[in-house]
Amino acid sequence: MAAKSAARTLLLFLMVVAFLHHLLPPAVAAGSLKKNESRGHGKTLSFTLYQQETINKTGYIVVNGVAGASVSQTTTPFGTIYVFRDDLTVSSDKSSRVAGVAEGTSITTTLDGLQSLSLAKITVDHRGHRGSVSVLGGTYNTRPSDYPVLGGTGDFAYALGYVRSSPVDLRGRTVTYKMELHLYWPPYAHYAPVPHKPV
Template identity: 60%
Template sequence: MTLAANGSSKTVGTCEGTSITSSLDGLQSISIAKITLSLKHYKGSLSIVGGTHNIKPSDHPVVGGTGDFLFVQGYVTSSPVDLKGLTVVYKIEFHLYWPPYAIQESS
């Protein structure tokens, strides 16, 4: 994963997952993924599960997390940017909330 939709942009994470086609027209699927991020102030992973529409934006609930994302709540929106060829490029938007009990106090 990069900060912008080009190969020279800074790498900030990886996304590993799979999807299973769930509609007869092939445009919808059920997706599961682990997104591992290494940002300046946040390091860890998010687990997401949900339905994906292959040519429209889709929201995926966050079902778990590790590291700085432990106990985080929210969802991730994936929007297809480039559908040419075998490689698909998605824009990923994070909508995350840390409940008060999940925020670590400074030592």
């Protein structure tokens, strides 16, 4: 009788441990996960590149907007469609090594000309990683913007996460944006942090 009771207690204990292990985030269940560290089939990866955009060379207005703000370094009229294919460099200096390309489009969605809906494919060959991620989200032209990663190819296949784009230099024909890529793969994608809204 005592052996049966001990066996039931042990079985119940193992079921509780298995249940709790399933509920806890991987960083708690498997130890602390560091940036860029792989564990089994899951991993995280974060790195920064710089988008170099030159007006009427790598970025063009293809449809003029209909109302609101005029065209400037930071504004376009409501309804403007803008396309770009910009180099991604390893530092904010536009003559630094090219590590990828960002290509996509944006549509101005506010009358003050400062916000738009943007979609882009970011192709990277950097730190031994090759592939692309696709993003879609809202852009605020003069402040940091976060874009959810919708998926990827190559080394970034099945990645989720977000890309934060922040203006670095908005003066002159060439403007520079800092692009921070924060990528997560299963099973860690479920526990990826939600980016805080920039102030």
